[in-house]
Amino acid sequence: MIEMIDLTKIFTIRKRKLFAFHSSMDHKTIKALDHVNLKVRPGELFGLLGPNGAGKTTLIKLLSTLLIPDEGTAYVNGFSILEDPMNVRKSIGTLFSVGDRGFFWRLDGYKNLEFFASIYNVPRNKRKERIQQLLEIVGLSHESSIIYQRYSLGMKRKLMLARALLPDPPILFLDEPTANLDPISARSIRSYIKTTLSQDFKKTIIYTTHNIEEAAELCDRICVLHVGHVLALDTPDNIRNMVKTKKIIEIVIKNVTPRQIEQLEALNKTSLEYQVDNDETNQYRIQLCMDRLDSLSVIIRFLSQHRIEVVDLSYKKPTLEEAFIYLVQKRNQ
């Protein structure tokens, strides 16, 4: 379980003037996190979603004890990040989004993992097996003897993920784990995180991403962060439904006259967009934009009365992306 209580982080930005010392420095403070209260349940795959500068990485670093909060605290696996950081570190595996730092460039992939296995307290008799297993999972088993500096960005990312999983911790902080990965590798990693780590091994995972659909696909709940504030916290479906836009129904109809189209437009009262789909069969693709779905029954009745053939009918749900943009814009207003 992870609990954040009024977690606040303020950064001071100093604007230095050339050849000037302290007296002439301008200070500016940025609240990267502002009294964030969140609870991540045991075994939950929890998504952190937000634009650049939302505070996602700051939050992960606070929970990993690499940053100290200015206010509030957090408990990771029951241990306080302020009072018991060593036990917090024993409970977590981390993957940060910062470039390709943290590895030793003259060592190969295997030896890098061997070093980290030691400092992450992986039992000596299990190290070799664990490293080989992880290299297999991330798809680096054939490249494990190549020195790190020859790795591509994607390979480095995979090695980072392997390192995060090395100690087999109950809690994982994954900061954009699929960044720089090709689509096939990204899909395979996502599937491993969702199926094996989350569903089979019941790991508690905080997963940050910019990719909205990725978060929707993977996460049990999503927290939308924006400039240090929690804008929304719910399941992906419920977050989608927060969008207060009009309902969009798309109908493909056949054997319809222009006059009937006008009548439909009048019936819908709000707006109707149509395009000719097929000239020969008089097939039209009509998008009805309505405030409430119950006005659809009037349209259906009209189509039925005039024996207009319905070829297809679909309801366009708002995407999570639309929800995200809606939430951010609402906050900015």
Place this chain on the structure above:
Amino acid sequence: MFEELHKIYSFIKRDIFSWSSYKLNILLIIISTVFGALAYAFLSVNAQMQIVTQKYNMSLLSYLIIGLAFSTYINQSLNVVQKASSPWWLEEVLVSPTRLITFIVGSAAWGLIWNTIAVLIYLGIGIGFFGLTLNINILGTLLIVALGISSCIGFSMIGAGVLIIVKQGDPISWLVQIFTELFGNVLFPPEVMPYPLHLISYLLPQYYFFKCIRLTLIGYSIASFLQDFIILVLLTAILLPIGYKIYAWCLHRAKKEGTLSWF
């Protein structure tokens, strides 16, 4: 405890693999070590310095070779924590369940092993080619080396702490390095300098380290230079915890400011 020792072994293994991947560099280091020993040996083989004979009861050659050999420990120890605290990997190590002390000792270990090899090369050249005679008190030597290294690691931790805050330019190590060269008793006794100036030497653990190590290598017992030894112990006992506290405080401050991984 055993787990921590094994972590230190992993640091050594990591550093050996990294170090040995630069093969030409290894060759150049060994050649420089041999040439350095030869240059100082030829310089001093027929020369004398009265104060050396009086104060240390040894030839200038012995004085220089021992100073040169053991300065490798000092130079390495003065910079070890700064190198270990590279923002390139500092976060990755600090996020692991590794104690700060293990991290520092682990980072220093391979350098110190290599320094021991360099010391053996220096002393071997002195003994093999220039008739350097030693009567080594092994236990005393190990103890004094441990104290010398520890005191300098104390300085190194202060320097590394400053470096973590200011990011570039470490005035502490810079100053200590300069003072070591001038007042550290490495290549000449500071007593040859004008009176008030050489008093600075008495504040530096390096002065006592080189004095004690020279005497113990030619067969003196610690009891015969007890006063210098005690001062070395005291300076180490002051520098090591102060250095550790300052380093830990600076890490804490960088975590507070969010600048741990900044260059």
